[in-house]
Amino acid sequence: TQLLEQSPQFLSIQEGENLTVYCNSSSVFSSLQWYRQEPGEGPVLLVTVVTGGEVKKLKRLTFQFGDARKDSSLHITAAQPGDTGLYLCAGALEGGADGLTFGKGTHLIIQP
Amino acid sequence: EAQVTQNPRYLITVTGKKLTVTCSQNMNHEYMSWYRQDPGLGLRQIYYSMNVEVTDKGDVPEGYKVSRKEKRNFPLILESPSPNQTSLYFCASSLSPSGVSGELFFGEGSRLTVL
Numbered sequence: 001t002q003l004l005e006q007s008p009q010f011l012s013i014q015e016g017e018n019l020t021v022y023c024n025s026s027s028v029f030s031s032l033q034w035y036r037q038e039p040g041e042g043p044v045l046l047v048t049v050v051t052g053g054e055v056k057k058l059k060r061l062t063f064q065f066g067d068a069r070k071d072s073s074l075h076i077t078a079a080q081p082g083d084t085g086l087y088l089c090a091g092a093l094e095g096g097a098d099g100l101t102f103g104k105g106t107h108l109i110i111q112p
Numbered sequence: 113e114a115q116v117t118q119n120p121r122y123l124i125t126v127t128g129k130k131l132t133v134t135c136s137q138n139m140n141h142e143y144m145s146w147y148r149q150d151p152g153l154g155l156r157q158i159y160y161s162m163n164v165e166v167t168d169k170g171d172v173p174e175g176y177k178v179s180r181k182e183k184r185n186f187p188l189i190l191e192s193p194s195p196n197q198t199s200l201y202f203c204a205s206s207l208s209p210s211g212v213s214g215e216l217f218f219g220e221g222s223r224l225t226v227l
Contacts, residue, residue, distance in 0.1 A: 031214070042116075042202050042218025043155075088155065092214060099145060099170075099209040100216065104154035 003027060004091055004103035012109040016078055021106045023089035024071045030094045032065055032072045037086040037105075069094070079110045114139045118203050118219035125193055126227050133188045133222045135203030143206040144186040145170070145216070146178065148199040155202070161186055162209065193226040200224075 005024045013019055023032070031050040035043035047056050049065035049072065056063045060083075062075040076083055086107050090100040116137045125131055137144065145160040147170075157170030161180040175197055177189040186205075190197060200223050204216040 033215070035216075040220070042204070042220055043216070044218070045215045048215065090216075092209070099143070099157065099160055099206075100214065102147075102155040104152070 003093075003101045004089055006087075006089055006103035006106050008106060009104065010107045010109075012111060013079060015081060015110055015112050019076050019079055019108070021074045021076075021087055021108070022071070023073070023091075023103055025091065026070065027091075028069050028094040029091035030069070032069075032089060032091045033100065034063055034072070034074055035088040035090060037088060038084075043086075043088055079108075081110045081112050084108060084110050114217065116203055116205055116217050116219040118201075118222045120222060121220065122223050124225045124227065127194055128192050131190050131193060131224075133190075133201055133203075133224070135186045135188065135219060136184050137186075137203075137205040137217070138184065139205060139207075139217065140183065141205035141207055141217070142183070143209050143214075144180065145204050145206075146176070146186070146188045147202045147204065148172065149202060149221075150199050158188065158201075160209070190224075193224075195226050198224060198226050 007022045033048045034046045037043040047063045052067045052069045054065045060077045064073050086105045088105045089103045119134045142163045146158040147155045149155050156172045159178040161167045203219040206216050
């Protein structure tokens with residue numbers, strides 16, 4: 001059973017469109033992170049959210065942590081080809097001490 | 113420059129031939145971890161280390177060994193590689209395992225093929 005379910009798995013849209021990627025779980029997390037991975041490279045941290053209901057913005061990217069700290073979303077406004085990549089959510093379980101659990105990721109392609 | 117360095121980046125080997133993938137970080141991080149990334153399965157943790165001489169199994173430790181004799185280094189050892197260990201491997205380090213200070217810094221990955 002996957003602890004963190006990401007959806008959709010694959011998404012291909014046109015430049016300029018908006019999109020939302022979801023990360024869901026039945027477990028409570030003390031914090032949740034979003035990473036982006038480009039081909040041939042390791043994942044790079046985009047944001048960490050720690051408070052239920054928290055919203056963080058990074059230029060055209062908006063991240064939200066669910067009120068119950070069980071889920072998160074990533075919204076991209078006016079997507080650009082440079083947003084193309086694999087987006088991974090990763091959570092630290094409440095009371096856990098052994099690191100992050102990763103979702104399987106969302107492969108995003110933004111077509112010019 | 114703060115970084116995690118893995119070597120080799122690419123390796124093709126044969127079943128049963130012992131190999132070591134090295135990992136070194138220059139950020140004085142206490143926590144280090146190894147992941148493998150496979151299509152459809154995502155990133156899965158192999159082993160992790162909270163500090164020098166402290167290592168523990170992750171989700172998929174079978175067939176792997178690690179050691180943490182120095183803070184900066186965390187090598188991954190495949191004593192007798194098998195084809196099902198063909199994968200993309202990532203080493204990562206962090207100030208702490210979770211929370212705001214738990215940002216993972218990843219290496220560039222090591223693509224291993226076992227024939």
